[in-house]
Amino acid sequence: MLYSIKQMAEMSGVSTRTLRYYDEIHLLEPATVNEAGYRYYSTREVDRLQQILFYRELNFKLSEIQQILSSESQSIQSVLHSHYEALIEKRNHIDSLIRAVEQTIAYHKGEKEMSNEEKFAAFKKKRLEENENSFGEEIRQKYGEETVDEANKSWLGMSEEKYKEMQEVEGQLIERLKQFNQQKNQQKEDAKQIVMLHKKWLQYTWSTYSSEAHKGLADMYIADERFTQYYDEKAGVGAAQLLRDSILAYA
Structure with a gap:
């Protein structure tokens, strides 16, 4: 089945202008273009757009998404697995923030005590996760697991x-x-x-x-x-x- 650009936009929530731009930069090209210049998309392009939106939700740049999706070594299973892991990590951080807000509400209502360390725990954990994602592999290779884990423990405490x-x-x-x-x-x-x-x-x-x-x-x-x-x-x-x-x- 083929979808017109209007149908594709309505189904995905992505504007027709954005779909045309994705075509211009060769990120998402239509399956076919008829003689009148109308774009049509197949299930293959629908799946690719879903992957693009996954990565956009995770704040990847369009150039990065294009590179990832163009890689022959990236199977759909590995792409989805990376999405899954990133979303789980994002959910864990949101859960930490929710717990921090709940504790803060209870603290201001006089229902519980809250240490100064607890007030900043979620934010410190988020920064630690960002550092691990950006530099963790290189740092651990250079200084070893034990040294890095000890530094992280000091940071959180x-x-x-x-x-x-x-x-x-x-x-x-x-x-x-x-x-x-x-x-x-x-x-x-x-x-x-x-x-x-x-x-x-x-x-x-x-x-x-x-x-x-x-x-x-x-x-x-x-x-x-x-x-x-x-x-x-x-x-x-x-x-x-x-x-x-x-x-x-x-x-």
């Missing part, structure tokens, strides 16, 4: 006071790094202060510190573009390189 301190130190680090990046005549003492701030920031979650591990992490800031992007977006292009070079010199 951190008190409200320590959490705020850590955020403040990171803010100071980014500001100093930004200023350093903008200086024409960069001074050695400024670089040393940046390294000390970075070391202080790490020690909130590292159970033990070593200059070797510090320098190893700094190398990753350049080796992995995701780390580079994090610092370059916050402190200007070249900031990650400056941070890495400073750590290698003075850690």
